[in-house]
Amino acid sequence: MACRQMLAVLAVAVVAMAILPAMARATEYVVGDDMGWNLGVNYTDWARGKVFRVGDSLVFRYDPENHNVLRVSGPDFQACNKVSAQGPLASGDDAVPLSSPGKRWYFCGKAGHCESGQKLVITVLPSLQAPAASPTPTALVPGSSNKITVAEYQSFMVVLVAVLTTFMT
Numbered sequence: 001m002a003c004r005q006m007l008a009v010l011a012v013a014v015v016a017m018a019i020l021p022a023m024a025r026a027t028e029y030v031v032g033d034d035m036g037w038n039l040g041v042n043y044t045d046w047a048r049g050k051v052f053r054v055g056d057s058l059v060f061r062y063d064p065e066n067h068n069v070l071r072v073s074g075p076d077f078q079a080c081n082k083v084s085a086q087g088p089l090a091s092g093d094d095a096v097p098l099s100s101p102g103k104r105w106y107f108c109g110k111a112g113h114c115e116s117g118q119k120l121v122i123t124v125l126p127s128l129q130a131p132a133a134s135p136t137p138t139a140l141v142p143g144s145s146n147k148i149t150v151a152e153y154q155s156f157m158v159v160l161v162a163v164l165t166t167f168m169t
Ligand SMILES: [Cu+2]
Pocket: 038, 039, 066, 067, 068, 108, 109, 110, 113, 118
Protein backbone atom coordinates (compact mmCIF):
# COMPACT_ATOMS: atom_id res chain seq x y z
CA MET A 1 0.00 0.00 0.00
CA ALA A 2 1.90 3.00 -1.28
CA CYS A 3 -0.34 5.37 0.62
CA ARG A 4 0.49 3.81 3.97
CA GLN A 5 4.18 3.78 3.18
CA MET A 6 4.06 7.46 2.40
CA LEU A 7 2.26 8.12 5.64
CA ALA A 8 4.86 6.17 7.54
CA VAL A 9 7.60 8.25 5.95
CA LEU A 10 5.68 11.43 6.77
CA ALA A 11 5.19 10.32 10.36
CA VAL A 12 8.89 9.58 10.78
CA ALA A 13 9.75 12.98 9.33
CA VAL A 14 7.39 14.76 11.69
CA VAL A 15 8.68 12.88 14.71
CA ALA A 16 12.23 13.74 13.69
CA MET A 17 11.28 17.40 13.41
CA ALA A 18 9.74 17.26 16.87
CA ILE A 19 12.75 15.58 18.46
CA LEU A 20 15.68 17.30 16.77
CA PRO A 21 15.52 20.63 18.67
CA ALA A 22 15.57 18.74 21.96
CA MET A 23 18.72 16.95 20.81
CA ALA A 24 20.65 20.20 20.49
CA ARG A 25 22.42 19.27 23.70
CA ALA A 26 24.78 21.18 25.85
CA THR A 27 28.41 20.44 25.05
CA GLU A 28 31.17 20.20 27.63
CA TYR A 29 34.48 21.45 26.26
CA VAL A 30 37.60 20.29 28.10
CA VAL A 31 39.92 23.23 27.53
CA GLY A 32 43.01 22.00 25.69
CA ASP A 33 41.49 18.53 25.39
CA ASP A 34 44.09 15.98 26.56
CA MET A 35 46.66 18.73 27.11
CA GLY A 36 44.41 20.40 29.67
CA TRP A 37 45.06 23.90 31.02
CA ASN A 38 48.83 24.18 30.86
CA LEU A 39 51.81 26.02 29.53
CA GLY A 40 52.84 25.20 25.98
CA VAL A 41 49.31 24.88 24.56
CA ASN A 42 47.99 27.30 21.96
CA TYR A 43 44.44 27.99 23.13
CA THR A 44 43.71 30.13 20.10
CA ASP A 45 44.30 27.05 17.98
CA TRP A 46 42.27 24.93 20.38
CA ALA A 47 39.26 27.25 20.22
CA ARG A 48 39.43 27.72 16.44
CA GLY A 49 36.50 26.10 14.68
CA LYS A 50 34.64 25.31 17.88
CA VAL A 51 31.16 26.74 18.37
CA PHE A 52 30.38 27.69 21.96
CA ARG A 53 26.76 28.30 22.86
CA VAL A 54 24.84 29.36 25.93
CA GLY A 55 24.22 26.18 27.91
CA ASP A 56 27.59 24.67 27.02
CA SER A 57 30.39 24.62 29.56
CA LEU A 58 34.16 24.83 29.71
CA VAL A 59 36.12 22.45 31.91
CA PHE A 60 39.58 23.54 33.00
CA ARG A 61 41.79 20.63 34.07
CA TYR A 62 45.22 21.33 35.52
CA ASP A 63 47.57 20.76 38.43
CA PRO A 64 46.29 23.21 41.07
CA GLU A 65 49.82 23.51 42.45
CA ASN A 66 50.94 25.10 39.22
CA HIS A 67 47.94 26.81 37.64
CA ASN A 68 44.61 28.47 38.25
CA VAL A 69 41.92 30.19 36.20
CA LEU A 70 41.02 33.86 36.23
CA ARG A 71 38.18 35.45 34.28
CA VAL A 72 39.02 38.96 33.09
CA SER A 73 37.86 41.74 30.80
CA GLY A 74 39.09 42.15 27.23
CA PRO A 75 41.64 44.89 27.93
CA ASP A 76 42.94 43.04 31.00
CA PHE A 77 43.25 39.92 28.86
CA GLN A 78 45.43 41.73 26.34
CA ALA A 79 47.63 43.11 29.12
CA CYS A 80 47.65 39.97 31.33
CA ASN A 81 46.40 42.24 34.10
CA LYS A 82 44.75 40.36 36.97
CA VAL A 83 43.93 43.31 39.23
CA SER A 84 40.17 43.18 38.54
CA ALA A 85 39.98 39.46 37.71
CA GLN A 86 37.13 37.21 38.82
CA GLY A 87 38.27 34.08 40.56
CA PRO A 88 40.56 32.41 40.80
CA LEU A 89 39.20 28.97 40.15
CA ALA A 90 41.74 26.67 41.73
CA SER A 91 40.32 23.16 42.17
CA GLY A 92 42.21 21.70 39.20
CA ASP A 93 38.94 20.50 37.65
CA ASP A 94 36.69 23.50 37.20
CA ALA A 95 33.50 23.43 35.16
CA VAL A 96 32.43 26.86 33.95
CA PRO A 97 28.87 27.14 32.61
CA LEU A 98 28.51 29.49 29.65
CA SER A 99 25.35 31.24 30.77
CA SER A 100 25.23 34.29 28.54
CA PRO A 101 26.28 35.18 24.99
CA GLY A 102 29.33 37.30 24.26
CA LYS A 103 33.07 37.15 24.67
CA ARG A 104 34.80 35.58 27.64
CA TRP A 105 38.43 35.90 28.54
CA TYR A 106 40.45 33.65 30.85
CA PHE A 107 44.05 33.31 31.81
CA CYS A 108 46.22 31.59 34.37
CA GLY A 109 47.07 33.81 37.34
CA LYS A 110 50.42 32.21 38.15
CA ALA A 111 53.39 34.49 37.54
CA GLY A 112 54.38 34.68 33.90
CA HIS A 113 51.90 32.10 32.64
CA CYS A 114 49.54 34.50 30.88
CA GLU A 115 52.52 36.18 29.24
CA SER A 116 53.66 32.74 28.08
CA GLY A 117 50.34 32.17 26.35
CA GLN A 118 48.22 30.36 28.94
CA LYS A 119 45.18 32.38 27.99
CA LEU A 120 41.88 31.68 26.28
CA VAL A 121 39.32 33.90 24.62
CA ILE A 122 36.05 32.50 23.31
CA THR A 123 32.85 33.92 21.87
CA VAL A 124 29.65 32.40 23.24
CA LEU A 125 26.73 32.33 20.81
CA PRO A 126 23.07 32.31 21.82
CA SER A 127 21.42 28.97 22.48
CA LEU A 128 20.01 27.14 19.47
CA GLN A 129 16.76 26.77 21.38
CA ALA A 130 16.20 30.50 21.71
CA PRO A 131 12.75 31.48 20.37
CA ALA A 132 14.24 33.96 17.92
CA ALA A 133 16.07 31.17 16.10
CA SER A 134 12.97 28.97 15.72
CA PRO A 135 10.90 28.72 12.57
CA THR A 136 7.37 30.03 12.99
CA PRO A 137 5.26 28.65 10.15
CA THR A 138 2.22 30.73 10.95
CA ALA A 139 0.40 29.92 7.72
CA LEU A 140 -0.18 26.36 8.94
CA VAL A 141 -2.44 27.49 11.76
CA PRO A 142 -5.20 29.71 10.41
CA GLY A 143 -6.68 32.18 12.83
CA SER A 144 -3.88 31.97 15.36
CA SER A 145 -1.74 34.90 16.25
CA ASN A 146 1.63 35.04 14.53
CA LYS A 147 3.38 34.08 17.74
CA ILE A 148 3.04 30.32 17.85
CA THR A 149 5.76 28.44 19.61
CA VAL A 150 7.75 25.51 18.31
CA ALA A 151 5.96 23.28 20.82
CA GLU A 152 2.59 24.33 19.45
CA TYR A 153 3.79 23.73 15.91
CA GLN A 154 5.09 20.29 16.81
CA SER A 155 1.83 19.38 18.56
CA PHE A 156 -0.10 20.55 15.52
CA MET A 157 1.99 18.38 13.20
CA VAL A 158 1.63 15.31 15.41
CA VAL A 159 -2.14 15.75 15.54
CA LEU A 160 -2.23 16.29 11.78
CA VAL A 161 -0.40 13.03 11.13
CA ALA A 162 -2.62 11.17 13.61
CA VAL A 163 -5.73 12.45 11.86
CA LEU A 164 -4.36 11.63 8.40
CA THR A 165 -3.39 8.14 9.54
CA THR A 166 -6.88 7.53 10.92
CA PHE A 167 -8.54 8.55 7.67
CA MET A 168 -6.18 6.74 5.32
CA THR A 169 -6.11 3.32 7.00
CU1 LIG B 1 49.51 28.48 34.76
